[in-house]
Amino acid sequence: MKAVDNDLSMNILVIGTGMYVCGRGADGHGTILPAIYEWARCGRLGDIYIAGTHAEGIAEVSRKVEELNSLFGFDIVPRYFPESDTYNPDAYKVAMCEITKPACVIVVVPDHLHRDIAGDTVANNIHTLVVKPLAPTVKDVVELIELQERCGVYCAVEFHKRLDRSNLKLRDTIVSGKIGDPLYFIVEYSQRKSIPEEKFKSWVDDTNIFQYLGIHYVDIIYFVTGAIPRRVMAIGQKNYLSSRGIDNYDSIQVVVEWEMPSGALFSSVILTNWIDPESSSAMSNQRIKVIGTKGRYEADQKRRGICITSDEEGVEEPNPDFCSMYGSQKGDISFQGYGIDSITRFLKDVTKIESGELKVEELDSRRPTFKESIVPTVIIEAVNRSIVENGRWINTMFEDGRFSGYE
Numbered sequence: 373m374k375a376v377d378n379d380l381s382m383n384i385l386v387i388g389t390g391m392y393v394c395g396r397g398a399d400g401h402g403t404i405l406p407a408i409y410e411w412a413r414c415g416r417l418g419d420i421y422i423a424g425t426h427a428e429g430i431a432e433v434s435r436k437v438e439e440l441n442s443l444f445g446f447d448i449v450p451r452y453f454p455e456s457d458t459y460n461p462d463a464y465k466v467a468m469c470e471i472t473k474p475a476c477v478i479v480v481v482p483d484h485l486h487r488d489i490a491g492d493t494v495a496n497n498i499h500t501l502v503v504k505p506l507a508p509t510v511k512d513v514v515e516l517i518e519l520q521e522r523c524g525v526y527c528a529v530e531f532h533k534r535l536d537r538s539n540l541k542l543r544d545t546i547v548s549g550k551i552g553d554p555l556y557f558i559v560e561y562s563q564r565k566s567i568p569e570e571k572f573k574s575w576v577d578d579t580n581i582f583q584y585l586g587i588h589y590v591d592i593i594y595f596v597t598g599a600i601p602r603r604v605m606a607i608g609q610k611n612y613l614s615s616r617g618i619d620n621y622d623s624i625q626v627v628v629e630w631e632m633p634s635g636a637l638f639s640s641v642i643l644t645n646w647i648d649p650e651s652s653s654a655m656s657n658q659r660i661k662v663i664g665t666k667g668r669y670e671a672d673q674k675r676r677g678i679c680i681t682s683d684e685e686g687v688e689e690p691n692p693d694f695c696s697m698y699g700s701q702k703g704d705i706s707f708q709g710y711g712i713d714s715i716t717r718f719l720k721d722v723t724k725i726e727s728g729e730l731k732v733e734e735l736d737s738r739r740p741t742f743k744e745s746i747v748p749t750v751i752i753e754a755v756n757r758s759i760v761e762n763g764r765w766i767n768t769m770f771e772d773g774r775f776s777g778y779e
Contacts (some may be wrong), residue, residue, distance in 0.1 A: 381418035382723055384408060385471050385498070387464045387489060388480030389422065389429030391571055392503060394436040401436050403695045404480055406707035407715035409444050416723060420450040421471050423464035427457040445703030464489065468496050474726040476719065478530075479503065482575040483583060487512040490527075494519050499526045499722045501715070505587045505752055506745040508579075510775060513749045517742045526725055526732045531591045531740040532714035536693060538671045542662065543596040545669050552666030553632065554597060557640035559589045562657045565647040568613060568620060582606070582624040583752050586644040589660065590628075590748045591740065593640055599630035600747060600770050602637070604754035607763040612647045622647045626755055653679075653689040750775050 386393060386404055394402040411417055424430050430452045441447045451470075453463040460466075468477075476499040479490050487507045493500045494516065506529045507513050520527045533539055545551055563585060568576045572584075593599070605628075608621035623645035630638050648657060658673040673691075680688040690696070695711035721739065724730035736743055754766040757778070769776045 380416050380723060380727060382416055382719060383418035383471050383475040385421040385423065385467050385475065385477040386480060387423045387477060389424035389433045390480060393480050394433045401440060403711045404478060404715060405436060405440060406695060407712045409440055409448065410707055410712055411716050411719050412448060420448055421467045422450045423453040423467040425461045425463060426459045442702060443705040465492065468493065476722045482578055483508060484578040490516055491519060494523050494525060494527060497523050497525055501528050501530055501718045503530045505583060506742060506749060508583060509753050510749050513745055520742050524732060526722055526735065527742045528718055529740045529745045530714055532711050533588045533592055534595050534740060535710035535713050538673055539592050542669055546596050550667060551664030551669055553636045553664060554638040555663045555665060556638055557593055558661045559642045560659050561585055561589060562645040562648045564650050564652055564655055566650055567646050568618060569616060576618055576620055580621050580624060581644045581646045582626060582755050586626065586642050587748050587752060589642055590751050594747045597632060599632045601751050601768050602629045602631050603765050603767045604628050604751055604758060605763055605765045606755040606758040608759050624759065628751060651686065653687045746775055754778065
């Protein structure tokens with residue numbers, strides 16, 4: 373990597389060209405690109421590099437950049453990799469050699485690619501944000517943590533639901549003791565069938581609905597309680613998707629027994645599927661219930677108080693709190709929500725680290741760092757073990773709060 377004198381303009385490399393980066397077709401503008409435009413408003417945006425693997429993905433991002441330039445009334449001009457029409461899965465490596473410091477990278481690629489690509493960015497001493505999950509195995513996550521510690525860069529996982537006001541209120545409610553000690557959590561989380569059938573079709577065989585989606589609420593339970601998992605059990609069903617030639621689970625149900633720092637036990641039941649009807653009023657159906665010794669907390673995180681009915685779209689229940697565009701005139705556009713905040717907070721943290729205002733180690737207990745991803749990954753791996761063993765309970769072992777293995 374080239375080195376230049378520090379200034380406060382942050383150069384950003386985005387690795388990935390999928391739906392979360394820029395949307396697809398007429399389906400919005402994604403989350404990553406709008407967040408970068410919002411960051412540009414603060415005047416600390418340097419050069420933008422976007423790396424994909426093929427011309428089709430780059431063309432889609434380029435088209436969305438042109439739309440956003442028009443909407444915002446100012447231009448961002450990324451440099452794209454690969455720079456030719458050839459397929460190149462290592463194009464991001466070329467971009468890493470070109471980008472100058474201060475810099476950071478946002479890794480937005482399929483789950484099974486996270487370990488190798490994030491490993492490369494960290495080894496090149498670049499601050500790194502990775503979309504969830506960090507990796508599917510504890511071994512991979514531990515290797516990334518050890519690499520991060522050797523290189524001394526800031527590394528985080530984009531668990532944006534930690535910034536959802538509904539979940540922040542849940543955390544405050546539990547920490548305050550208002551509903552007593554948790555006894556059980558019940559989570560329902562599902563998405564439309566176009567996710568596995570269309571949007572993720574090229575890599576659906578390398579993930580599953582719990583690893584891709586359910587992990588959000590595993591992290592939330594850990595975030596709001598500080599508990600560690602003691603045992604995990606999972607079962608799943610293959611019906612609809614298998615009839616369409618996709619060998620993956622329609623639905624996965626997971627039970628986890630947790631232990632609070634106080635020693636108190638509670639359980640969670642997380643119900644996930646990605647075969648909701650396309651006519652569903654929202655892309656994501658999500659709700660959480662917590663029963664405690666003194667009360668309960670319930671949040672319908674699909675129904676946010678807005679319902680739109682039209683001849684063209686039918687009934688819609690949008691989530692205005694995640695990533696929504698506001699304004700209708702050129703130059704009067706803004707994207708707001710916890711999806712945006714998750715990206716811009718990372719960029720703010722990196723800027724403070726580069727300016728000397730903040731040390732990397734100060735963020736370990738305040739952000740979803742690579743270290744914070746150990747517990748969610750312990751559960752991902754246990755689920756993937758249990759489900760192929762007909763729902764066998766997988767016991768987890770922790771010594772002094774550190775994961776030591778399964779039994």
